[in-house]
Amino acid sequence: MKRVIMFQMIMMIILLLCLMSTPIFTGARNVDVNVRSNIINSSCQADCGNNVIIPYPFGIGAGCYVDHWFEVVCISNNTDSSSSSSSGSGPPKPFLKRFNLEVLDIQLEEATVRVQYPIFSKCDNFTSTGNHSELVESPFVFSDRTNKFITMPMTCDCDFTTSIWSPDGSVSYGGCKSLCSSQSGLILNSTSSCGHRTDCCTITIPSNFGAFTTKIEQPITPYNTIEGCKYGFLVDYLWFLSHFTTPTQNMSVPVVLKWGIAKAYDGSTSGLCKTDRDNPTFQGSSTFKCFCMSGFKGNPYLPDHEGCQDIDECADQTLNNCGDTRSCVNTDGSYLCIQAKDTRFSIIIGISTSLGVLVMLIGGWWSYKVVKKKKMIKQREKFFKRNGGLLLQKQLYSSEGNLGNNKLFSSKDLEKATDHFNANRILGQGGQGTVYKGMLTDGTIVAIKRSKIINEGQLEEFINEVVILSQINHRNIVKLLGCCLETEVPLLVYEFIANGTLSQYLSDQNEELSLTWEMRLRVANEVAGALSYLHSEAPSPIYHRDIKSTNILLDGKYRAKLADFGTSRSITLDQTHLTTKVQGTFGYLDPEYFQTSQFTEKSDVYSFGVVLAELLTGEEAISSTRTPKIKSLATYFVCSIEGNHFFDIVDDQILKEVKKEEIVAIGNLVKRCLNLTGKKRPTMKEVAMELEAIKTSGKASNFQQKYDENEYVKIEMYEEWDAGSTSSTGTT
Structure with a gap:
């Protein structure tokens, strides 16, 4: 059995060496990361509604998200996002549970999430103020790179002003004011235009923008009117330019939120987490943004970076520059280009190395067996001398004793006979040793005495018993069948007496x-x-x-x-x-x-x-x-x-x-x-x-x-x- 295991280990080592040393392209892995690989375990729901992917650290269901800020619920309408169960009619939609905001998409590489955010409106001639503080103390902020604040009236209202302020109203972030003339009607600030549109103006929001107050003011003048509504809202500016038409009350538009996780995972060769300096501190601690290292792709937010998988550049020629004359060998996070002649040379080197290792392993195994056998022989000789073998020979010779009818047993035979001297086989114990019941290979039941030899005096007692019993042949004296001296303690084998003392x-x-x-x-x-x-x-x-x-x-x-x-x-x-x-x-x-x-x-x-x-x-x-x-x-x-x-x-x-x-x-x-x-x-x-x-x-x-x-x-x-x-x- 040991030889079979040793042979299997040798073959496995040879196979591994061949695979490591032979630069032959054997296949390709898919560059695209499977959707299921973005979730923390297979029991978590991977998407919601119209194929909206929900990657970790976001998640649907207990144990599927990093903390409560990233919990997503999948429901059929937006009237109750506090429950994760589907109800109502129509396809389900994902919502950030803490904010009751519909999720449109999540980008891991940019650490952003697009949500539907309500607009701010005013339809009378009074000053209107709105406070927006949902994101306070959360790991989310409004993206200043993607979002802009838009001011837009529905009619030609003159002299109204729309502005955004800090939550306490002490700092102004900017605003837009309308001007009226009898010839051209509404004129907005030309420096804050909305692309090709002339009925609105834009305000750039500051970085780390997590809460704000909006204010729409309109003094009564001969030129203005109270008809129509005025609107102010944050919006994904690219979406606004290509999709937005006319605002309405209670309307929601796409807004991009930046986010970071509260705890950084340990770094590895495939993924890394760093402090996100674009995000504010979260409850007194910095947030972190994670990304896969070069040559890896996947979800870096999964624990231990299980989502960052090596990209096989050799599977797609656009990802490597080896061309047709060189062989591509994928490595962890990169690849190698090897000339054809180098490939043949490497194959020869690999086979030679494998054969060399094989010879070394076989030689080492053979040497180990030889050394072990010699060591066992020396150990048996040492035990034989220590257990009085020489003294026994001398005693038997001097007393004309005869061991012709007795057998020298091997230690393996007696270990097998007693089930490795199992305590359940003990027949009795005394000052000179322990007696075990055993069965020899021929089925003979015997009593095996395992001596407790500590000093020379006890050794003499053991030898004395062997010598004396070798001279005795009487029907009423226990018969000695043999002994074993090659073990650490000497063993005597007697006929088994069935009925005790x-x-x-x-x-x-x-x-x-x-x-x-x-x-x-x-x-x-x-x-x-x-x-x-x-x-x-x-x-x-x-x-x-x-x-x-x-x-x-x-x-x-x-x-x-x-x-x-x-x-x-x-x-x-x-x-x-x-x-x-x-x-x-x-x-x-x-x-x-x-x-x-x-x-x-x-x-x-x-x-x-x-x-x-x-x-x-x-x-x-x-x-x-x-x-x-x-x-x-x-x-x-x-x-x-x-x-x-x-x-x-x-x-x-x-x-x-x-x-x-x-x-x-x-x-x-x-x-x-x-x-x-x-x-x-x-x-x-x-x-x-x-x-x-x-x-x-x-x-x-x-x-x-x-x-x-x-x-x-x-x-x-x-x-x-x-x-x-x-x-x-x-x-x-």
Whole structure:
């Protein structure tokens, strides 16, 4: 899979290099920007009425305009522009909602919008004043380049004056006055004519023109008349010259508004926003005008300049000067003209570069694989040495061990077997490591022990377990299938024992599965046989050194399997003991070994005596529920016998199942195993023989006669016990 991905990446890089280095004209993009590209998203309405385009920052509908000043509503009449819904008859028309002004068209490049604006009129002989302040505090102003103020009477009215002022009337922006004569009638200022018309005059408005007041005055004279109306209005002057005829009351004419946005977008290579110095400040802040950079076309007001798209000059010969002899190559915002021979040369260069890069990538990938493989080999060698591989070889050689029947597993096999050591696969954890359940590729279920190696001492324990288990072949000892030393921590692979530990069954008995006396006696006999084998029949005597109920496993047929040889030691035939640092589990530890640091085969006998006491009583080796003096089961057991409370501590189930002679025989054996003096304890071989005799005949053999009478259990037999009385925990 990784190789396929690597190959795909190489091919993509080659393709990109070819496209970048080969100057061949491959197609053209449309120069015209699509109408839909002028809106902020596809859900916004792009036009209204007779194809009036509504580009962003203007917009129809929530989320389609930059702010409320630029909101446009599309309605069927101009009686109510506060609603965006269409109503009435006729085609819909767009209105700037804030001003209720009909929109005629919007120019992004000029930042202008043409609207229908009402005219100002006077039809009597009184002074008339009008205030126009709709655009105050908005980002819109009247364009001084496009608009002019027009004064026009409908009849020959003499001596009337039309003027425009600042909103407060303190500053005059200009005006027109009519003059009368008996011969020529109305004469307007000749310097302010309306092109070819003689019935009006014009006034140029100032820049940044956002509000104004209009005033029409007419004093009563012998020459004037009160008939007819006088008009003053702002208008798009070009439209006025070509389209305007006669004014009427309540009439609206086109007026051009300039605008700017309140916030400038971040600059890019395709678009830019600058302060619009032709517009006044908007609510204390400058307005901004945006435009596409040279070589780009579109809507620069869209966020991140998404509307400014590159113009493909090569698609239209009028946009480039390459002619017929040179090839045109479009670039971002511009184009290149390349001679034909340069094109061939560039193709050769491009192909050569691509092949060179391909060779480099393949060579780099191959080098990476080689280096990675060497690194993995070195790492495995490092782990093998660190995990005691050399020490293991030395131990096996010196002890004449044999790994012929064991397998060296790879780390990949064991990772796959345990689902990468998934926590759900954990069978148990201890001081020496974690045990996982796994399944090998052939379907074999195994237990994989992942050691916790931290220091050299623990490393020796691991190697010791491998060496010892490689020498052992006994049906009641867990079989070592192999190991793996090439990982960060060493791994041991054992046969899988299905039914857990003896301790689990003793502490959690239930009606579905309860350990009968027959099962308990068989387990005791099998463990004793395994220990007797280790002490007397193995190639070299082996002391287990950690006999306890949690190290006794039960297989599918509830046969005992002795496990965990991490602290075990082999001795020579002429040795009687080991002098070592005290190790073991409290409650099973031989008191004599604890005092002298000398471990003998009788130390294993003491630990087994505690396990035998657990089988007989169902009690734990150490219990916090007992008084401090008898927390230890060994002490509790001996004190109960000496205080003649033996039957009070025997498991109720055993009292119901077993003859008293058999229980007394086991009690005698436990007491002898728990003797504080090691020399007075029986050997494991003797213990195994005694248990076999009890299992066969239900009573102790003549072997016990070799012990002093003081070593026998002195138990008074009560008739009530034969009737099956309920036992209770006794105390001394």
